[in-house]
Amino acid sequence: EAQVTQNPRYLITVTGKKLTVTCSQNMNHEYMSWYRQDPGLGLRQIYYSMNVEVTDKGDVPEGYKVSRKEKRNFPLILESPSPNQTSLYFCASSLSVNLDYGYTFGSGTRLTVV
Amino acid sequence: AQTVTQSQPEMSVQEAETVTLSCTYDTSESDYYLFWYKQPPSRQMILVIRQEAYKQQNATENRFSVNFQKAAKSFSLKISDSQLGDAAMYFCAYRTVQGAQKLVFGQGTRLTINP
Numbered sequence: 001e002a003q004v005t006q007n008p009r010y011l012i013t014v015t016g017k018k019l020t021v022t023c024s025q026n027m028n029h030e031y032m033s034w035y036r037q038d039p040g041l042g043l044r045q046i047y048y049s050m051n052v053e054v055t056d057k058g059d060v061p062e063g064y065k066v067s068r069k070e071k072r073n074f075p076l077i078l079e080s081p082s083p084n085q086t087s088l089y090f091c092a093s094s095l096s097v098n099l100d101y102g103y104t105f106g107s108g109t110r111l112t113v114v
Numbered sequence: 115a116q117t118v119t120q121s122q123p124e125m126s127v128q129e130a131e132t133v134t135l136s137c138t139y140d141t142s143e144s145d146y147y148l149f150w151y152k153q154p155p156s157r158q159m160i161l162v163i164r165q166e167a168y169k170q171q172n173a174t175e176n177r178f179s180v181n182f183q184k185a186a187k188s189f190s191l192k193i194s195d196s197q198l199g200d201a202a203m204y205f206c207a208y209r210t211v212q213g214a215q216k217l218v219f220g221q222g223t224r225l226t227i228n229p
Contacts, residue, residue, distance in 0.1 A: 105159035
């Protein structure tokens with residue numbers, strides 16, 4: 001089944017403890033991106049990648065890192081999480097970097113930082 | 115920068131009735147794409163409908179249709195014969211090409227279906 005797989009689905013962590021949220025797609029998509037969803041703010045882009053080894057900042061990149069060493073994987077790294085990073089996170093991918101058909105989304109990761 | 119505004123945080127409708135969710139956007143581009151996504155309680159993001167700005171004809175997918183007014187920069191979603199399974203958060207999104215290629219999302223509208 002063609003899909004974007006995100007793990008974990010839920011995560012509770014403490015301030016300052018490094019964590020990684022994994023994202024993998026099996027559709028040979030060129031474009032991948034991370035968003036965070038907060039009430040009243042919709043979805044905001046954190047980082048995106050248009051190809052292997054090519055990543056760039058979105059609108060809210062502070063406190064996050066990403067890497068794209070393989071086409072299928074695009075992990076999101078929080079080096080020192082803080083409570084303001086408590087949010088619902090989505091990984092998204094697209095076959096074309098033109099995004100003419102929008103995104104295919106993962107099932108989301110609910111992160112709580114205490 | 116492009117912005118997308120959904121002015122209705124919450125909407126409700128009786129089962130089998132019709133409801134319209136509003137969306138406006140701000141852009142100086144002439145060619146772009148617009149989308150509506152549905153997020154049910156499972157929180158999976160599902161593409162409902164897509165509109166190409168250069169097409170005059172409004173997109174339709176079964177009970178879902180849009181009213182695309184390019185000059186007014188308006189892109190509303192109409193759901194006909196509402197069903198309990200339509201209850202969800204709905205997000206309007208705009209594909210931008212200026213700067214980084216990405217989808218810009220509105221704030222979302224939570225739709226409740228009353229039986």
